[in-house]
Amino acid sequence: MKLDKYTVGKRYGKALFELAEEGSETDAVYQSLIILDGVFDEIPDLGNILTDVRLTGDEKEAIMNRLLQNFDGLVKNFLKVVFDYNRIDDVPFMIEEFNRRYDIKNKIAEGTITTAVAITPEKKAEIEAKVAEVFGYQKALLKPLIDESILGGVVVEANHRVLDGSLASQLAGLRAALGK
Template sequence: MKLDKYTVGKRYGKALFELAVEKQAIDDIYQDLLTIRQIFKKVPDLGNILSDVRLTGDEKEAIMQKFAQGFEGVVNNFLWVVYEYNRVDDLLFMIDEYERRYDSLNQVALGTITTAVPISKEKQQEIEAKVADIFGYKTANLTPVVDESIIGGVIVEADHQVIDGSLASQLNGLRAALSKK
């Protein structure tokens, strides 16, 4: 049975994080993983290329050599294990899992902030501070999303919870209350 990308990402990311804790290299490995993510942004098909059956083993290994040469120690070994198990196309899922564990350890809440119009950086920081306080984290890192359908207000999703302060939600609640009468 072939595992889906999310399951693979969770397993490998967890294993890497546990090894990073053991080696006391959590931050260094995290920085290397951010670099790898940037490489994948510049070359989005890298994972597919290194998994492509149309390339010979030597061709893929030459590409992998260039890719892995910028990393040392645990990260270099990790990249080669991922390559050997033909999972390079799942690498971003692994990085996501490591980052989720890293943020949890550092008490950083991740999520989104949805508004009808773009908000200023200052307003975003103000909302992030409130969300961190509400959920009991040191900080919150919320990705802004613009969705005109919410009409106005804010929807915050973080730590698997939703704070819905949108005008659309309030109007729907009012509509439901009025329809009961």
């Protein structure tokens, strides 16, 4: 039975996190995975290329060696194993699982902040501090999004929790209370 990408990602990401913890390298591995994630963002088909049956083993090896030049230690060895098991196309899911575990360990809430108009960096930092306090985390990292349909206010989604302070939801609540 072939495992889906999500399951593979969870297993490999968990294994990498546990190895990093064992060697007290979680912060260093996390930083390396940020770089690796950036590579996969820049070249979205990299995983497919490295698992493509139309390429020879030597061609794949040359591409992989080029990628490995950017990493060392645990991350480099991890990538070699993932490549050897032909799972390189699942790396983004592995990174996601590692990051999830890293955030839990370090009490970091990641998510989005949606507003009707752009907010200043100062206001974003203020909201992040408040969200961290409300959710009981050390820190909140929120990606700003703009959605004019919320009319005003703020909607924060972090770690599967939502704080909806949008004008649109307040108006909907008012309509419901008035029976309209």
